[in-house]
Amino acid sequence: MKENILIIGGGIAGLEAAAQLLKLGYNPIIVEKSDHLGGHVAEWNRLFPDMTPAEDVVSRLIAGAGEANIFLNTGISFVNRLKDSYNIMLSNGISVITRILLFATGFTLFDAAKKEEYGYGVYNQVMTNMDLERWFNTGNDERIPEEGPKTMGFVHCVGSRDEKARNPQCSKVCCITAVKQAIEMKQKFPDAMIYCFYMDLRMFGKKYEDFYISAQRDYGIRFIRGRVSEVSENIEGRLVVKAEDTLSGKPVKVTMDLLVLMAGIVCNPDTCRTAGLVSLPVDSDGFLKSRDNIADITESPKEGIFYAGTCTGPKTVPETLAEARSAALAIHNYIQGLK
Amino acid sequence: MMDFGFKISPSSAINLDNADLSLYDELCKAEPDICKCMACGSCSAACPANRFSGMSVRKLIIDLQRGKKKEAVKMLSDCMLCGKCTMVCPRGINTRHLILSICKLYKED
Numbered sequence: 016m017k018e019n020i021l022i023i024g025g026g027i028a029g030l031e032a033a034a035q036l037l038k039l040g041y042n043p044i045i046v047e048k049s050d051h052l053g054g055h056v057a058e059w060n061r062l063f064p065d066m067t068p069a070e071d072v073v074s075r076l077i078a079g080a081g082e083a084n085i086f087l088n089t090g091i092s093f094v095n096r097l098k099d100s101y102n103i104m105l106s107n108g109i110s111v112i113t114r115i116l117l118f119a120t121g122f123t124l125f126d127a128a129k130k131e132e133y134g135y136g137v138y139n140q141v142m143t144n145m146d147l148e149r150w151f152n153t154g155n156d157e158r159i160p161e162e163g164p165k166t167m168g169f170v171h172c173v174g175s176r177d178e179k180a181r182n183p184q185c186s187k188v189c190c191i192t193a194v195k196q197a198i199e200m201k202q203k204f205p206d207a208m209i210y211c212f213y214m215d216l217r218m219f220g221k222k223y224e225d226f227y228i229s230a231q232r233d234y235g236i237r238f239i240r241g242r243v244s245e246v247s248e249n250i251e252g253r254l255v256v257k258a259e260d261t262l263s264g265k266p267v268k269v270t271m272d273l274l275v276l277m278a279g280i281v282c283n284p285d286t287c288r289t290a291g292l293v294s295l296p297v298d299s300d301g302f303l304k305s306r307d308n309i310a311d312i313t314e315s316p317k318e319g320i321f322y323a324g325t326c327t328g329p330k331t332v333p334e335t336l337a338e339a340r341s342a343a344l345a346i347h348n349y350i351q352g353l354k
Numbered sequence: 355m356m357d358f359g360f361k362i363s364p365s366s367a368i369n370l371d372n373a374d375l376s377l378y379d380e381l382c383k384a385e386p387d388i389c390k391c392m393a394c395g396s397c398s399a400a401c402p403a404n405r406f407s408g409m410s411v412r413k414l415i416i417d418l419q420r421g422k423k424k425e426a427v428k429m430l431s432d433c434m435l436c437g438k439c440t441m442v443c444p445r446g447i448n449t450r451h452l453i454l455s456i457c458k459l460y461k462e463d
Contacts, residue, residue: 132442176392178446214394244399244442259395259404264413266404 017042018350019113021103023289025085026054027076027332028324028339029119034079035343041350044084044111046091048285052077054121060151062332063195064222072332090285094292101293101319114319114353115346116293118303119339120286122325125174125182125278133170133276134246140164140254140271141246143173143278144189147196163204164272168256169193170243171213175279184300186279187329190217193277194230201234209236210269212243212258220331239267246274280329293320302328313342321346373421377459381418385455387447391415397439397449407432411439411449418456427460 018041022029025047033043051057053073062069086107095102100114127135127143134141142150142158150156171193175186190213197209216238218224230236241258249255253270260267282301290303295315298304303326306314313322323342324335382388391412398410409432417426430453439449 172444177444179444214392240395241399242394242396242444244396257399259397259399259410259412261393261395261398261412264398264408264410266399266401 018115019044019111020115020117020346021046021101021111021113022083022117022119023091024054024119024121024324024326025049025052025087026119026121026324027056027073028121028335028342029054029117030073030076030080031336031339032117032119032323032343032346033083034076035340036346037080037082039343039347041346042084043080044086044113045080046086046089046105048088048090050088052080052085052087055124055145056332058145058149058152060148061195061199063191064220064226066195091289091292096293115321115350116319117321117323117342117346118286118290118295118315118326119323119342120283120289120326122280122329123283125180125186125281127173127276127278129180130173130177130276132245133173133243133274134248134254135276138246138248138254139252141274141276143276144192144196145278147200147275151199159273164200164207166208166210166269166271167200167273167275168210168212168243168269168271169197169275169277171211171216171277172242173276173278174281175277176214177279182279182281182301184329185217187217187219188331189277189279191220191223191226193275194218194223194226194236196275197236198226198230198234201236209234210271211236211238212241212256213238214240214242241267280325283326286326293317295320298327300328302326311345313338313345319349321349368420368422370420374423375419375421377423378418378421381455381459384459385452387445388415388418388452390445390447392445394444396442396444400438400442402436402438403432403434409433411453414453414456423460426456430457430461 020041020043022043022045025045029045036043056069057073059069090106092104092106103111174180174182218227239260241261243258245257247255254274256269296304305312306316321342323339393412395412398404398412403409414426414429437450
């Protein structure tokens with residue numbers, strides 16, 4: 016009989032971990048609260064740095080995890096701790112007995128409407144990075160004029176590095192996502208003037224810096240070092256965006272037709288609820304706490320409970336996949352040690 | 355000194371070796387939040403006095419950190435204490451309170 020391993024979350028981390036665990040001879044069971052697999056990546060259009068279609072990545076992962084038991088639209092009702100295992104009751108009435116729990120619960124996107132001064136949900140031309148990706152996928156969004164925006168802007172760090180929003184950490188991926196989306200918009204609308212308002216540009220990953228240089232040199236995207244302080248509407252219904260250009264030390268004002276807010280990564284509140292069922296600790300940044308933030312990221316302080324992906328903090332897609340593989344191996348080693 | 359009919363203008367470089375930061379250190383004790391500033395410029399962009407007088411909390415903090423007391427104190431008189439900067443600061447610094455503390459410490463001399 017193959018050993019059951021319960022994976023909470025059917026995003027890319029859960030799928031990749033399931034694929035690896037299948038190969039190692041286990042029986043992974045994926046519990047996913049939404050009606051689709053692939054999590055946030057499934058709703059994305061293209062991924063940096065090679066503009067890979069997100070659809071391809073997700074379908075490859077789903078194919079890899081095809082043999083796993085997958086429950087969609089399912090949550091976890093409660094968990095009973097048995098002597099050396101967990102009895103987990105799912106919301107569809109099925110109960111699973113397992114020695115191993117893998118949290119691959121991911122993140123939620125910061126609710127941009129909380130930053131009222133940016134006018135998300137107030138003005139018609141303000142959208143989030145997620146809305147823009149959806150538009151890339153569907154071509155359907157009345158906030159984007161058919162002929163394209165004459166002038167548009169990206170606001171970095173919305174709900175990231177923001178203590179007022181109780182989210183002081185850097186979300187890691189928004190800098191490069193903004194540059195990627197700016198380039199994509201410029202490709203679609205070559206005449207548009209595109210601004211990026213940033214505090215710091217953190218181009219840490221493979222080929223990110225090339226992307227940034229290309230945005231400046233090949234696409235003429237203008238970078239302004241200053242945080243947007245407020246957005247308002249003028250008499251013609253266009254957006255007036257105010258910031259300080261901290262490099263020249265002067266206030267700047269730009270009138271725009273479209274503003275994209277780069278909403279950051281915050282810990283999924285459902286994760287915290289599920290983590291509470293097995294009394295998992297939360298780290299000082301609000302994400303789940305690993306046994307050690309350097310050596311044992313994929314292991315929780317509790318026996319038999321493991322992590323993969325963004326439930327422990329913001330991560331890129333390749334980082335998440337690498338961590339899912341590493342979690343699968345950690346689980347394998349743990350089970351071998353029990354015998 | 356001999357008059358050559360011209361003089362060398364003083365250097366505009368900031369010499370941190372000669373900067374007197376004793377008052378700034380005192381300010382840090384009273385307002386530890388000042389060290390959290392990441393110079394994003396939200397305060398200056400929100401400031402209603404900025405476009406008329408150049409008032410800027412971001413510049414004020416940098417001036418103090420560089421020991422440029424005279425420039426900093428001059429800027430203080432442009433502040434109307436409206437508190438808009440406090441509302442927008444992403445690091446949650448009480449900039450209005452900070453300005454009052456700076457006034458207390460620096461305006462004596």
